[in-house]
Amino acid sequence: MFSIRGQHSVKRAGSLSKRDPFINFSEQLDGIALIDLTADDKLDNDYLHKALSDIDKPPRDYALDPGHQSVKKATISGNHYVEIGQFVELREHVGPHKIEFIEVQSIYVHMETGEVVIRGLPYARARNLHGCLPRKQNEVCLIIEVDVKDAPADEEQALVELGPEDILKKRILTNTNKPFPLCRFDPVAYNTDEQKEKEAPLSCRWKMRAEYKDASQRRAGRFQGQILEHFSEHDGHKIKKRNLGVDQERSRQWRGETIPGGSTFLEPNFIEDEIEDSKPVRVQRYSFAEVAAGAGGASRGAEMAGFKVVLATESCPHAGHSFRANFPNAELHAMKPAEFATDGSQQAVDILHISSSALNSAGDDPNAAEEMCNGLLRKTVTRFVSMEQPVVILSERKAPFLNAILRSFTTAGFSFQWKIVQMADYGLPQMRKRFLLLGAGPGETLPTWPAVTHSADPTGDQQPFVTEEEATGGLNSDLHSLHDPESLRAISRAPRDANKPLNTAINASGSVYHHPDGERGFTLRELACLQGFPAYHQFEGSHIKKQIANACPPSVAMAFYQHLRQHIEKVDGVHSGTSELGEPAVAPSASFPEFNTGNESTVGSVLYDETPSCTPDEVMSHATETARSMEEPPHTQPTSPASQTPSPAQYLPTPSISGRSIAGQREAAFRLKRKRERIAFEEPESDDDEDGNDGPLALQTPSKRPRVSLSTELTRASSSESSRTVSSTSANAARHVEDEPMPEDAVELGGIGPDHEMLAYLAGEI
Numbered sequence: 001m002f003s004i005r006g007q008h009s010v011k012r013a014g015s016l017s018k019r020d021p022f023i024n025f026s027e028q029l030d031g032i033a034l035i036d037l038t039a040d041d042k043l044d045n046d047y048l049h050k051a052l053s054d055i056d057k058p059p060r061d062y063a064l065d066p067g068h069q070s071v072k073k074a075t076i077s078g079n080h081y082v083e084i085g086q087f088v089e090l091r092e093h094v095g096p097h098k099i100e101f102i103e104v105q106s107i108y109v110h111m112e113t114g115e116v117v118i119r120g121l122p123y124a125r126a127r128n129l130h131g132c133l134p135r136k137q138n139e140v141c142l143i144i145e146v147d148v149k150d151a152p153a154d155e156e157q158a159l160v161e162l163g164p165e166d167i168l169k170k171r172i173l174t175n176t177n178k179p180f181p182l183c184r185f186d187p188v189a190y191n192t193d194e195q196k197e198k199e200a201p202l203s204c205r206w207k208m209r210a211e212y213k214d215a216s217q218r219r220a221g222r223f224q225g226q227i228l229e230h231f232s233e234h235d236g237h238k239i240k241k242r243n244l245g246v247d248q249e250r251s252r253q254w255r256g257e258t259i260p261g262g263s264t265f266l267e268p269n270f271i272e273d274e275i276e277d278s279k280p281v282r283v284q285r286y287s288f289a290e291v292a293a294g295a296g297g298a299s300r301g302a303e304m305a306g307f308k309v310v311l312a313t314e315s316c317p318h319a320g321h322s323f324r325a326n327f328p329n330a331e332l333h334a335m336k337p338a339e340f341a342t343d344g345s346q347q348a349v350d351i352l353h354i355s356s357s358a359l360n361s362a363g364d365d366p367n368a369a370e371e372m373c374n375g376l377l378r379k380t381v382t383r384f385v386s387m388e389q390p391v392v393i394l395s396e397r398k399a400p401f402l403n404a405i406l407r408s409f410t411t412a413g414f415s416f417q418w419k420i421v422q423m424a425d426y427g428l429p430q431m432r433k434r435f436l437l438l439g440a441g442p443g444e445t446l447p448t449w450p451a452v453t454h455s456a457d458p459t460g461d462q463q464p465f466v467t468e469e470e471a472t473g474g475l476n477s478d479l480h481s482l483h484d485p486e487s488l489r490a491i492s493r494a495p496r497d498a499n500k501p502l503n504t505a506i507n508a509s510g511s512v513y514h515h516p517d518g519e520r521g522f523t524l525r526e527l528a529c530l531q532g533f534p535a536y537h538q539f540e541g542s543h544i545k546k547q548i549a550n551a552c553p554p555s556v557a558m559a560f561y562q563h564l565r566q567h568i569e570k571v572d573g574v575h576s577g578t579s580e581l582g583e584p585a586v587a588p589s590a591s592f593p594e595f596n597t598g599n600e601s602t603v604g605s606v607l608y609d610e611t612p613s614c615t616p617d618e619v620m621s622h623a624t625e626t627a628r629s630m631e632e633p634p635h636t637q638p639t640s641p642a643s644q645t646p647s648p649a650q651y652l653p654t655p656s657i658s659g660r661s662i663a664g665q666r667e668a669a670f671r672l673k674r675k676r677e678r679i680a681f682e683e684p685e686s687d688d689d690e691d692g693n694d695g696p697l698a699l700q701t702p703s704k705r706p707r708v709s710l711s712t713e714l715t716r717a718s719s720s721e722s723s724r725t726v727s728s729t730s731a732n733a734a735r736h737v738e739d740e741p742m743p744e745d746a747v748e749l750g751g752i753g754p755d756h757e758m759l760a761y762l763a764g765e766i
Contacts (some may be wrong), residue, residue, distance in 0.1 A: 017502055046361055064117060068108040074116045081085040082107065082118060087202075088175040090166055097143050097210075097219050098128040100438070101171060101202070105159060116707075118167075119159045123204065131403035132208075132228055133410050137193070138185060138200050140173070141228075148224075149214050172201040177231035178245035179253075179413060180205065205231050206410070211419075225419035228410060229446050251443030254413060255348060255381035260572035262286035264308040286350040286568060287311075288561075289380055291337045292358035295322040295547040299330070299387070301557020302351065306565050311347055311380075313340045318541030319550075325538040333680055336361050338368070343376025351564070352382035353557075356389050356434075357550055359405070366404035373408035377441075380496035384447075384564060385409070385439040388552050393435050413442035417449060425452040426556045427463075428532050430502035438564065447567035450560050466555075468498040468516060470654040472526045480535050482544070483525035493518035506531055508546040524548070532556055626743045 021135035073083040082088065086104045093100050102120035109116055123140045126133040133141060144158040158755040177185040185200040211225035212218035231239065233247050251258055262285045299309045313333045314320040314696035320334055333340050337358045354376065362369040377385065393402050409416050423432040440446040455462045477483050491514060498516035506527055514521050522530070524544050529535060532553030539547055594624075 006090075038707040064108055064158070065110075067110045067112055068115075068117060069111055071107050071109050074107050074118075074164075076107055076116065077166060082164065082167065087123075087171050088120075089168045089171050090162070090167045091473060092166075093128075094122075094160070097122075097208075099124050099143060099160065100128075101140060101173070102160065102162065102167075103173065115436045116163070116164050117161050120162075121155065121158055122160050123202075126206070129208065130399065130504065130513040132406045133206060134180075134273070134407065136180060137196060138202050140202050140204045142204060144207065144209045145212065145218060145223075147212050147214055147429040148220055154209065174201055174243060175231065175240070176202045176203060176205055176245065177233065177235060177239060177247065177250075178205075178243065179250060181246070183243045207231065207235075209417075225299065225417065225449075227417040227446070228406065229415040229417075230410075230442070230614060232445065234445070246444075249443070250413065251383075251441065252374075253629040255440040256293055258383065259284075261574045262308070263348065263567075273303075286565060287348075288351045288353070289342065289347075289349040289382070290353045290355060291376060292360075293323050293332075294319045294355065294550050295539055296326050296537075297531070297533070297551025297554050298353045298355060298557045299323070299327060300533065301552065301554035301559075302353070302561045304534070304558040305328075305561035306552065307351060307561060309658065311349055313337055316543075318543050321540035322538060322544075322547055325540050337376060338362070338372045339706050341372055341379050345751070346379060346381055350383050350568070351561070351695060352376065352380045352385045353552070354385065354387040355550075355552060359389070362401075364398075364401055364601045366400045369401055370408045373405050377408070377412045377414070383441050383444055384568070385416075385437075385441070386560070387418075387435075387437040387439075387565075389435040389437075391433050391435050394420070409439050414439045414445045414679040415444075419449060421556075423532075423556045424448070424465055424501045425454055426559045427454050428501070428553045428556050429530050432505040432553070438559070438560070440577060445567075445571050447564055450563035453559055454569075465501050465548065466740070467500050468502055472522075473498075474537065475525055475529065480525050482528070482539060483523045485520060485523055488520040488523065491518070491520060502530055506549050508549045568695050578692055596696070651659060674730075737754045 005753045017056045023124055067429060073081055075081045082104060082108060084104050087102065088102050088397065090100055090102060099122040101123040102118070103123065104120040105167055106119045108119075124143050126139040126141050127135040129141060133139070144154050146154050146157045169632055174183050180203075184203050185196065187196065190196045190200055204727050206228055210223045211227075211231070212223050217223070233244065264287045265283065278523075285306065285308040287310045288299065288307040290299045290302075290309070291297070291313050293299055293312035294316070295643040296309075296312070299312060303309050308329045310331075311331050312323060312327070313335055314323055315334060315336045317334070320332060323330075333343075335343065337354075338361050354373065359369055359372070362372055387405075392398060396709045406416065411673045416437055418435060418437040421434055423434060424430065438447060438449070453462060454465050456465055458464055475483050477485065493514050495518045496513065496516045502513060504512055513528070523540065525535065527545065528537065528539065528548050531548050531551060532555030533548070533551070534554065537554070541547075
């Protein structure tokens with residue numbers, strides 16, 4: 001609890017000292033112990049210790065003596081009174097945020113002395129928040145300052161304490177989650193700006209939470225994280241009904257209709273014929289875009305977390321080649337972020353990432369940075385945004401630059417939170433601090449901050465720090481590109497302990513450290529693994545060390561984006577365990593995800609288990625056979641078994657796979673497409689099959705019906721309008737069945753045995 005009273009007492013003491021330098025301050029200041037350092041007497045050590053401890057004691061811990069009693073209303077002067085729930089203006093601004101208003105939460109009166117103590121929530125004008133919010137007249141923001149190490153709830157920690165003498169007058173406050181200028185005062189009712197400032201009602205749409213490590217950091221004004229959040233329907237207890245808006249309407253005004261479950265759709269990699277009561281099935285994923293993507297670090301992390309990378313920008317040709325090699329299906333714009341922000345029409349995505357190098361083109365110009373970020377948000381009309389920057393952005397010199405970026409978010413209606421993150425806490429095998437930001441668009445719910453996944457002293461679900469040895473020990477020069485230790489120059493250094501994270505961040509020159517054995521430096525592949533890249537990620541062109549160092553660590557990005565994806569799924573009502581319609585999810589098989597084939601709805605749903613069941617290398621190997629797989633790399637890409645090459649990502653939460661269903665206007669087009677594919681797949685009936693021999697594609701269905709010849713099966717399908725579905729025991733075979741030509745000896749191959757042998761045959765021909 002912050003005490004305004006104490007500050008005013010110090011100010012009064014200062015003014016008195018100017019008039020009378022010999023005044024006895026201890027008689028004038030209540031609750032403040034002063035030491036007369038001009039006295040000749042030796043100071044009492046106990047008294048000195050007590051005085052210093054009082055100074056260091058956080059003001060919010062100030063406790064009232066037992067003589068105070070809680071009341072609902074108290075007289076402050078003459079006929080004026082103050083009561084709980086009132087909104088009052090202070091005589092003077094207080095603190096670094098220039099607190100100017102208080103919403104009274106509690107009142108205490110001393111039963112003997114009559115002393116009145118008032119506690120309330122602080123508010124500041126939006127224009128006084130260092131430029132983080134647009135400068136709008138009579139717009140205010142709720143200020144909540146918290147110490148991470150304190151146990152009380154946020155609003156309890158945020159309370160400030162004052163006396164009746166600190167109150168200037170009562171004001172009217174309107175809380176609302178509607179966008180500006182709705183619920184604002186009537187400008188016509190006031191003649192001058194001064195009248196509007198001093199008399200017109202105030203509007204609050206935002207709340208700011210400043211997070212400090214402890215009380216000493218709070219008193220120094222050094223916060224380690226910040227949340228600036230727009231009021232939402234979740235704050236309905238603070239908002240009167242007439243001022244309560246619909247969050248979905250704010251979202252609709254920002255980006256139009258939002259498709260729950262993701263805006264990208266993938267064809268399932270298996271064949272399914274039409275039947276009368278079948279469900280149209282599409283695998284649905286959230287789309288991801290990265291600005292100044294470089295070699296694709298954040299994109300790789302997002303892809304491992306279950307997103308579909310659809311869009312990126314990169315002006316460097318070398319890094320652009322690396323990105324294309326890893327994400328050939330993504331749309332890559334070879335231009336600077338500022339050019340992309342103003343080029344062409346909107347390209348809507350679900351998630352936008354602004355990389356650390358994206359703001360380089362803005363230099364140190366706050367206006368250029370604000371304009372560029374605003375343009376990127378409006379270009380992509382994204383639901384959520386993330387950003388990574390070096391910690392130097394928090395320096396005093398960079399403050400106007402950072403505040404301009406944050407203002408671009410709030411001007412567009414985005415809520416955001418940022419923190420200084422030690423990336424080793426999220427599975428990176430190096431000590432690397434970065435500024436990370438997560439933002440939510442208008443009408444969206446701001447996600448919580450991801451919990452730390454790794455620690456030097458793990459507790460609960462946390463894991464130990466990922467070490468150098470764990471990150472690079474499984475590399476093999478025969479299996480992995482960019483890893484040829486024999487070609488490196490030999491050195492002679494003292495061996496180093498590799499059973500801990502690298503003690504410094506990788507930079508464009510590589511690392512100041514040598515290989516732990518002391519006989520050589522790091523290979524490019526080792527540097528990539530230490531930066532959190534999986535061993536299969538490709539790098540093209542030159543300046544590869546710079547590509548690696550400038551990338552957002554994929555292993556950390558995966559941890560954050562997996563948390564974000566789970567948040568969006570929950571908000572969309574399609575989180576694990578239920579479909580969009582509330583149907584229970586079906587447990588997936590080991591080889592291919594099962595899907596619900598019930599007939600309760602005309603919409604299909606493919607849902608995946610969130611429980612880790614294998615290592616990330618196994619997941620990524622398996623992922624190429626599933627409907628949410630990443631873009632397949634060229635066949636020249638080196639791969640390795642998980643048992644031989646542990647990836648840094650394996651020490652993070654295993655990337656789960658998310659599927660969704662689609663309905664509405666896409667349903668008819670999808671049915672028509674499947675019907676055409678079925679017609680193209682089927683062969684005309686042949687008189688040669690009358691002898692009863694089975695064709696090679698007469699595969700069993702899940703009902704385990706006996707196999708029959710191809711011609712007989714097609715005849716039955718035509719007459720009964722039934723269907724058959726290729727078994728999912730071999731995803732690769734099923735994926736290529738459409739393109740596989742009918743064998744000329746189909747009749748002679750009629751007795752080849754069980755279906756899995758047929759699929760093996762097809763897989764061998766591919």
